[in-house]
Amino acid sequence: MKIQDIETPAIVIDVAKVEANLARAQAYADASGLKLRPHIKTHKLPLFALRQVALGAVGITCQKVGEAEVMADAGVTDIFLPYNIMGAKKLDRLAALHDRISLSVTADSAATVEGYAGRFTDPAHPLPVLIECDTGAGRCGVQNAAEVVALAKRIDAAPGLRFDGLMTFPPRRQTEKVNAWLGEAIAALKAEGLDVNRVSNGGSPDYYNAATVTNATEHRPGTYIYSDRMQVGFGAGTIEDCAATVLATVVSRPEPNRAVLDSGSKALAADQCEAGGHGHLVEYPGAVIKSLSEEHAVVDVSACERKPEIGERVRVIPNHVCPVVNLYDEVYLLDGDTVREAVPVAARGKLR
């Protein structure tokens, strides 16, 4: 099967680019003395999770219990969930995972810790809990070193839990701030006799500066495997590194400078990025995807010397590839123009 045999819209993955992106990231981790723990939210494929581990990753990161279940079923044995897991059903599922793989989680509140403590009670097999730290990104996380110490004590006081360290999803380009925050927290913990086994940092945009966060022991990049327009904008790679494209068909040419693709927001997602527009057309780099409706992408081709024709196929590099992958039941793995296989996106839609 060749790329021209694939019905559109579809996601196609350039396997050679994936391999290059994975190898480069692992080499950086190895050279930096950092453990790599890739976030599978981008690809959602057991195939690539296992490949990441085979290349040297210490384990993987999932955001949802349902994603972790898929990956554990596929043979991944070390999974970190950097999320506040709560609710009786999710805690039961978490306990089932903890019985069969090396699992770790996070908490940023006493309420979350109480939930874990109520479900995990075996001192011989404690659940490792990292404390999420808001080092400036303004999402989840405790706000200062005093809160870290108080929460670490709560964790350690629970027989079935083990305080394992710190986790942060850091603000971009603010290494000094992140170092200062984590440094203060680690010092405060040590002053109380609390060991910090792991410090988990995250994000693809700053991954190739990850070694400058000197307190971190591991990193959780996700998007680096495929990259996208946002990552290119962040300087994390070039447009040529982008391994995942949406294959689309030109379905209309209503005016000389307007083309319409069959890849709307249901195929490209609606995430915006600083470069503007809704994706980069590989074959028409001057084209601008001006607007998306669910099944249409309206493209301004006025800056293109050669203009696309009706029925022609194009490849679109998405603004943000992670939510795009989540829209498809399968991806097509390509060697050049040859389809190696169609792979189900096994962890797609695992919302819970």
Next chain:
Amino acid sequence: MKIQDIETPAIVIDVAKVEANLARAQAYADASGLKLRPHIKTHKLPLFALRQVALGAVGITCQKVGEAEVMADAGVTDIFLPYNIMGAKKLDRLAALHDRISLSVTADSAATVEGYAGRFTDPAHPLPVLIECDTGAGRCGVQNAAEVVALAKRIDAAPGLRFDGLMTFPPRRQTEKVNAWLGEAIAALKAEGLDVNRVSNGGSPDYYNAATVTNATEHRPGTYIYSDRMQVGFGAGTIEDCAATVLATVVSRPEPNRAVLDSGSKALAADQCEAGGHGHLVEYPGAVIKSLSEEHAVVDVSACERKPEIGERVRVIPNHVCPVVNLYDEVYLLDGDTVREAVPVAARGKLR
């Protein structure tokens, strides 16, 4: 099963509100002498498509061949695809549908018509083709009456096709412009002896003004079944009419005025709307969802007198409900707080 037994995030549907929205729309169509042909892109559920037909709809609208296949399998017998369908595989699937249901499609170019003409060749069972008209929305569609006439002649010249009328996805709040455009096209067609059997208008925002588009014979609203913040902004209903909400859990309260929900862009989609923010919290109308990442919604609760607690569940009315539904494998139908059933979103992810 009660609503509190549902794991979050999840879509819950208030069936009483659905019924009220459907009844109101059908009553308007009946009173206006318009045929109602609901677009199923919003709900993607055979259950509700069949309900729409039972209430008086002449058939349904799908945007994708794959959606039409799901709906035909469920027993819907009249489906309109207002899209340029192209490519050998899709045309084969279209032909299979044409053999078993009343099917109609659109075209806005000679290339699309040639595709249909090459696949549909039986004069005894012609494929009805409507011409898509760009009456100002700037998406697909021919640009003027002369192009309509030329394309209608091409359709009629193909033995296996039948020119059936006009279709438009109109610009909002521009009835006069749409009437003038369609009126000119219809006059030009009549002057050439070409009958206009159907004129299909679309969109939920202006649905309750649809009768003012005097040339239209049918309308294809989609979002009206659930409604959302965008529709409320367009004046197409009130916030109380919104039947679909995302049930979410407060997973973090890092600061007094910050709450974080487990409903990120993978649960609420990233579509923006004029009201700002990323959804309306039913229980906390003063709260503002400031930002989404894939698995987190960061909420500013500074304007809320009572503030949500960790572990509390809230319901979020999405900005744009259609892409939200497309993210879930199932929806929960509610009678009050009782779960009637979990229904698979059978036409979810039917991209092709």
